[in-house]
Amino acid sequence: MIRALDIGWRDWELPQIPLPTLPDVPVPDLPLTPAQAVILLSAVAAGLGLLLSARSSRVAAWLAILPAGLVLLTSLWQMYAITETGDPTLSGTIGTLAFGELTVPLELSASRLSALVAAVVALVACVVQVFARWYLWYDPRYRQFSATVSLFTAAMLLVVLSGDILLTLIGWEVMGWCSFLLIGHLSAKDSANRAATKALIVTRLADVGFVIGLVALAAGAGTTSISGIIEHWVTVGTDVVARPGQETLLSLAMIGIVLGILGKSAQLPFQDWLPDAMEGPTPASALIHAATMVAAGTVVLAQLFPLLQAAAPARVLLAVLVSVTVVLAALLAFAQPDIKRLLAWSTVSQVGLMLAALTVVPAGTGPDAAIMHLISHAWFKALLFLAVGWMGVLTGGTVVRYVVSATKRYRSLRRPLGLGLLSLAGVPPLIGFVSKELVLAQAEHGVEHGAGISGTIVLAAVGASVPLTAAYCMRAWLILDRGPRRRSVREPRRHQGQQIIDDFFAEPEVVEEAIGIEEAESAISSSARSGVAVLGLLSVVGGLLVFTPQIRFDQSFNLQLLGASLLLMALAALAVWVASRGVGSRDAAARLPITVSLAAERGLGFDRLYQFLVVRPVLALAHGVQWADREVLDAYVRATGPAARLLGGALQHTHPRRPAPGLVLVLGGLVALAALGVVLT
Incomplete structure (x- = not known):
């Protein structure tokens, strides 16, 4: 309709703002690269938060927020260093592993986009840690929460900065475990436990395809290096195409990866777990919905972007499912009776937009x-x-x-x-x-x-x-x-001795409910x-x-x-x-x-659909296997006793009860010969 109007508007191209020249600050040689440091700091903060904070929320706050701030500063330094060099930087971890013909370099890779995403993740995680210190002020399990957030951040940063699909898979699975812990943080609530279990099961089910797809890519390339995998499977030129004879296998592998990403990103048909995850504390929701977990799929596909461009069936499947999810989730968001659930369905729709953008990128253009x-x-x-x-x-x-x-x-x-x-x-x-x-x-x-x-x-x-x-x-x-x-009218205080929380390290003994x-x-x-x-x-x-x-x-x-x-x-x-x-x-x-x-x-009743398509068939299969094990396999074991008694009864009727004299003499001769052999030896 717009084009039919034939309005003579010219398209608008984004101008580049002339930025001031950055100061020529030399990048020093440090024992750790920024990529190594941000992951290690977050992981160490998680461990120390559990081991050293004992029962003190104040110590737990220091061990969560201070490392989060250092991670943010380090990630910003990493952006500066890459801007200075202009090239991606590689850094090792524990060294290269060799599994037969498969090479596992276990490298980290920081590029222009991955360094930017890492800085965003670090910023949101730092703000969430600061906010959680106030929000969970009286929570007796604040120490566990803050440590889990630190570990969650480390896992997401590992996925963002990974140059090896094995490291990607480790970060991917650790995030799933951390989301289970954060969603079920209020473990006294049955609804929180059910939501956490549902999130874990649904995402693990989708992860089956993700793991199979990564294994197929690594096995074909003979390496787990992301750059090596891309170089093996596709030819990048004016167009991105799969190498001859590998189109089908590449498409199948990428379909498996797409299914895993659809599960982690809460896209159709796995979208129903994310709104239920609102049972977790709000800081956990902010972390899962904003900077980790659901955004990880977009990061992984951006890393494997040439493979997605070359695998047309996987790209079409992703485009169709996320497009339906974008519209469906937006419609469901409008009708929610809870603001948090409205935001949850909004997240499902917005993540679909990210993934949809990846499916329509022509060759020669990045994500x-x-x-x-x-x-x-x-x-x-x-x-x-x-x-x-x-x-x-x-x-x-x-x-x-x-x-x-x-x-x-x-x-x-x-x-x-x-x-x-x-x-x-x-x-x-x-x-x-x-x-x-x-x-x-x-x-x-x-x-x-x-x-x-x-x-x-x-x-x-x-x-x-x-x-x-x-x-x-x-x-x-x-x-x-x-x-x-x-009306701006200040209500009088009824309790003049009231204390207000104004700093996340202060711990007043009594904080009464605010008046007015x-x-x-x-x-x-x-x-x-x-x-x-x-x-x-x-x-x-x-x-x-x-x-x-x-x-x-x-x-x-x-x-x-x-x-x-x-x-x-x-x-x-x-x-x-x-x-x-x-x-x-x-x-x-x-x-x-x-x-x-x-x-x-x-x-829209997707829980019932899960019950009908997944739960009931799996339970029916489990009951069938249990019956076969009990009634078929165990039947042979249980039958050995009656069979032995039946055989003994039959022999009892065919042989006399007293042994024949000849048989006694033969047995006696055998015993005598055996004794003689022992003596002579």
């Missing part, structure tokens, strides 16, 4: 658009989850009926929640707008350059997600900002508030990253398509505003039929 949306999502989604966790402390929960007018009652929530929702909706000039337009431009460019039917599907899904995202963001804001503006709105807002620690503010600032100015050499996007923007997306967003927001009028809570989703609301809350 920068997907990585940019990963960074954008990490910042604004961490901001939203932490702000919602802060709101939950003040309101007593995150269900819609608890949070109505929250930003009116607690003014300090207004800015972080507003910035987070605006960025998620893609409102200019926030970072969410920039990254989503990159994905949309990438999809359009892919369709124009022969992406085929998968490119058309991706473009349609990305375009449909624009108004849907704006709709559920508008719905959330109308709920939070309902009602008249709160002003006191309640100030109950958050200053450090936690500062972390939220940093994420808010990055959500506003982070879009400038595309004008720097860190992100290379050569495609031009179709200004007509950009204008159409902004118009659709405005129309969707207006429609939600109109639908919310007349509803007491200003919740536009209250207009939906109750059957639709219940179905959306239950994830």
Whole structure:
């Protein structure tokens, strides 16, 4: 329709901002490379946090937050070093292993994009650690939580900086285990235990394909080095193609890897575990949804990007499934009765956008658009989850009926929640707008350059997600900002001796419940508030990253398509505003039929589908094997006793009870000969 108007708008190319010349700081020779240091620091922090903190949350905080800060500084130094050299850097770990004909170098590789992602992961993890110190102030298991977050960070950094698929697999599996621990942190709740178990089982089921795919790639190449695998399987030139005779095997291996990534990234048909993971503490949700776990699949495919480009069946499968997930999850997000679950389904949809961007990249172009949306999502989604966790402390929960007018009652929530929702909706000039337009431009460019039917599907899904995202963001804001503006009246203190938590290392013996709105807002620690503010600032100015050499996007923007997306967003927001009028809570989703609301809350019944397609067949197979073991195999063992008695009874009737004299003489002669032989010997 836009093209039919034949508006003479020229496409717009991203300009490069002339950056100031970096100071010529020499990179010193250190015993560890930055890649080694960030992983080792996080892993050591996890171990020390459990071994040395004993029962002191103060020591646990030092052992979690101080290393997280050092990891952040080291990752930023790594970005500077790579900018200076301009080339990826390789570093070893424990040395090369040789398993027969398979070479396992176990190397780390830091490139332009991986160093950038590592810095983002380190930043979000540091903010989460600071926020968790306040949020889990009275949690008796804070030590375990902070140590698990450190280990989770180390695992994600290992995946990001891995140059070896064996290291990738180790980090991948450690993240799955850490997510199980964090989701089930509140182990006294049955719902938390069920959610943690569900996440572990669903992701492990998908990981079967992931492991098989990696094994096939390594076996064919004779090495686990990512660069060696890419060099063996594909030819990179004007186009990326599989080497002759290897197309089928490469496609099968990449399909297995795609299935594993779909499970870890909560994409169709494995999407249902992530909303249930909201049973974990909010800082854990911020970490899993923003910088680790669900984003790991995008990182792995970016590392194996030439293989995905050369494996057309795997690329089409990924494009179709993530496109359906993008639209389906956005629809489900709109109907959720809980703000945290709304954000969870939003994460499912946004991760689908990252993966979709990878499927429409033509040859000669890198995965920068997907990585940019990963960074954008990490910042604004961490901001939203932490702000919602802060709101939950003040309101007593995150269900819609608890949070109505929250930003009116607690003014300090207004800015972080507003910035987070605006960025998620893609409102200019926030970072969410920039990254989503990159994905949309990438999809359009892919369709124009022969992406085929998968490119058309991706473009349609990305375009449909624009108004849907704006709709559920508008719905959330109308709920939070309902009602008249709160009068700024300071309520008198009833307890003058009250202490307020204002530093995450202070541990007052008694902290009473805050009295009055002003006191309640100030109950958050200053450090936690500062972390939220940093994420808010990055959500506003982070879009400038595309004008720097860190992100290379050569495609031009179709200004007509950009204008159409902004118009659709405005129309969707207006429609939600109109639908919310007349509803007491200003919740536009209250207009939906109750059957639709219940179905959306239950994830459209995918739990029952899992039961029917996976659980019941597996249990039936297990019962069948148990019956065969008991009734068939054990029957032979149990039958030996009756068979021996039956045989003895039959022989009893055919032979006399007393031995024959001749037999006695023969046996006596044998005994005598044996004795004689022993004596003579």
